[in-house]
Amino acid sequence: MILETQIANALQNALKNLYNIDIEADPALVQPTRKGFTGDLTVVVFPWVKVARKSPDALGAEIGQQLLENLDCIQDFNVVKGYLNLQIKEDFWLQLLEQESDNEGYGRLETSDEAPVLIEYSSPNTNKPLHLGHIRNNLLGHSVSQILKACGHPVVQVNLVNDRGIHICKSMLAWLKYGNGETPESSGMKGDHLVGKYYVVFDQHYKQEQKELIEQGLTEDEAKDKAPLILEAREMLRKWEAGDPEVRELWATMNGWVYAGFDQTYNRLGIHFDKTYYESQTYLLGKSLVQEGLDKGAFYKHEDGSVRVDFTDEGLDEKVLLRKDGTSVYMTQDLGTAQLRYEEFHPQKMIYVVGNEQNYHFDVLKLVLSKKLEKPFGEAVYHLSYGMVELPSGKMKSREGTVVDADDLMDAMYEEAKKSTEALGKFQFTPEEADKLYEMIGLGALKYFILKVDPSKNMLFNPAESIDFNGNTAPFIQYTHARIRSMLRKGAENGIDLSANLPQLSLNEEEKTLINLLYQYPKTVLAAGDNFSPALIANYCYDLAKQFNHFYQDTPIFKEEDAAKRLLRLKLSRWVSLVLRSGMALLGIEVPEKM
RNA sequence: GGUCCUGUAGUUCAAUGGAUAGAACGAAAGUUUCCUAAACUUUAAAUUUGGGUUCGAUUCCCAGCGGGACUACCA
Known part of the structure; x- marks a missing residue:
């Protein structure tokens, strides 16, 4: 940036002296010369043609002459149709070579002592192994972390594991019913794949039950809702939330298998986290924030008993923050973890590496935090939204088996x-x-x-x-x-x-x-x-x-x-x-x- | 229906509002007694359509057409 800054400053002076034009000395005004033209750096002079009342060529020549006279680093210049091309002295390039050619830290800034940038990525569910979509997420999160460090920011990399919920109960239930005690050791299967296998097994049996119920005259929606397996899974989730020891133990065991599997995958990808959050440990925190919002009148209780926030005046809809049975949703949990992270790290920025299918969710999260709860960290939330990895057949869908593991x-x-x-x-x-x-x-x-x-x-x-x-x-x-x-x-x-x-x-x-x-x-x-x-x-x-x-x-x-x-x-x-x-x-x- | 994203060679990707729209793969043709040929060179090939703003538009705005996401008491 040394050259660009010098030239931008000299350019500012030249325009002032020659035509009494005031501009910002922006280094971005100086760009690399396009291939095929003589020169190293280029200034486009069109923007000032009108005010200076000169032809582009004359303007370029006059500015070029000033720069040549006032800057040591410039060897020569030429003007082509309003493009002022500057040639830099060879000395500059040679000195740069002498100074930097053995500098392993070239291009990286020292880490400053400012507040850290916190970056969340990966964020897997524990009911199935990672797929290509997760790979893009993990690679982006890791790479952006390295880049921000190179730019001098202290970085805290965090993971948020969704380790509880109905999806995990499905795997657990299928394993109990059809697993015959299979373990990663007994099967030689990686733990996350084993648990994922039973998630699929659940779905197969569940579909079969639905089919039978539909044959008995139920509608599709009724069948989905009334199939014995889904009732059992819900019962298991209820037991989990009530702290049932047997369910909790099985849950801990199977999640343990998954974590061992994830660790292998993470290691192979070369990524690591400074801190891992688990939804099971943080989902309750969000509820107090929802209560806080209720007390402030920022949220309201819907007639069906759920707690909601109204963003119709922001061009969004109303959004559920707490189910009518009082259990938390994704948003509840994200409110809580944001608060927790703020208290733990006081980050200048909280980056969430999450796919663009969740743009809406993060618009709401940010609005709730900043506008409704008036949290100081609301503005720090930044959704690093990335695009989907698509297959020639379209989007990957785990239930349809079109995932790339x-x-x-x-x-x-x-x-x-x-x-x-x-x-x-x-x-x-x-x-x-x-x-x-x-x-x-x-x-x-x-x-x-x-x-x-x-x-x-x-x-x-x-x-x-x-x-x-x-x-x-x-x-x-x-x-x-x-x-x-x-x-x-x-x-x-x-x-x-x-x-x-x-x-x-x-x-x-x-x-x-x-x-x-x-x-x-x-x-x-x-x-x-x-x-x-x-x-x-x-x-x-x-x-x-x-x-x-x-x-x-x-x-x-x-x-x-x-x-x-x-x-x-x-x-x-x-x-x-x-x-x-x-x-x-x-x-x-x-x-x-x-x- | 509403909101948002997106449209560039046959294909996959580039291009802070700037010059002649770059690459790669694929296609065609070449380079090795010489520091690693997983390389290098050459050829053919593209901005969805119509308006607007601008000295200048692939880029910004409007409209049409095509593709996608979201619009869950899932995450």
Whole structure:
């Protein structure tokens, strides 16, 4: 941002001096020069053409002349149709290279001591294993956390596990009836998958019962409501809420299986939480807030006994906050956890990574907290709303069995990575090295595939086509990194000292383009933080790797006879490898030394 | 019905209101006695339609058409 800020300030002065125009010295007025034009940075002068009463070309020339005279960093300028293109002195680029090419923290700010940003993500139910939708959630949450840290914010990552409710009772009941005491140990099944299996078993039997009842003359709705299994499940939930020891014990056991399974999946994905909340431990808190709102007259008791809030004047509907039987709904619980988190962490911001199907819910949550309960943290609530992962057949539906299981998908990616690596047969890896590499490549490809898409947009996943390893993918970037690392090892073997200083020398086009691109990295990290968008980092890494490969293709390094040029190119390569590693780490993706 | 989101090459994705709309996959054609060819080069191929605002619109506004979500005492 150094250049942009300097130029923006000089631009402000120039416009004032030349035409008595006042503008904000906004660094965003200075943008990278578009490919195909001469220059490094560009100012668009159209906005001031009218006020200055000059032609775009004349205006650009006059401003350019002022900047040239007043700024040391500018070498030259040219004007094309109102675009003022500035060329930066090579000295600036060379100095940047000398200063930053071995800085592993390049592009990252020191953590400040401001109030933390709290980010909730994952938020699974304990009645079924994680699927592709959860993967997008988890990857986004983790990556945004890393990006915010890199922007200097203290971050607290939290999970909220929905561990109670009718859905869990369904799995429990089916296991009691049809499980024959099956456990993860006895079946060799991962705990979350085992519990998920009985959730499906429940649904199958439940459907069968409904069918029979309909044949006896009941309507579909009646059958759904009167089937013996659902009555039993409800009874079980009632017992759970009453604290029945047997039900509670089974609940604890089966949830324990699920947590063990989740932990494996989380570990493999490389994510962790600073704190995990459980709905069973927090759902009561919300009720006191609902009471508080009732006392204040912010909510009202409907004639059927439920507590509701009216937002018809905000263009929304009325929303139930407490069921007529006094039990809590999702909203009740979210009110409580928000309060709890505020008291525990006093965060400047509370980010909820939740799919866009819940936009309405979070509009209401925020309104209730800020407008109705007048909580100081209401405005801190931020819904990081992301798009659905769709299959060619449409949305994933767990009940219809059209889900892509998270563990299966990771296994498949590993196998793909293994297959491609073995097909190339380039290196002899030990079994341990190979295993690590396949995991790195397979999961990298998966993570990148998901994170490169703008979070707010829906995306498509086609299970029939495996995720690519070529083109705009993680393996492409990983490969570029590995290549550079290999060069650096060779350089070290040949006794090239990368800490030596560069003499005065000039840069070729390829080199300058690369340095210019590396200069963009810190800005990109900040932009990714402002927009909560790992996609910006992913696309940056791809551009950098692509540009490096282009450079590498026709620029000799070890064969270069001029030792100074050789040194420059190696330093530049090292810098690229560090930034690639740093950027990929922000996405939660590791890069190999060899592949 | 109401509210909101969305529409870019055959396909999957890019483009703070700025220049000639970028990539990748797929298709066609090339590059290896040379630092890792999971690479590189070249070709063909796109802004849903109609208005408006603007010096300038893929981007902002309005309308139509297409797709999706929400509109639960589920989460």
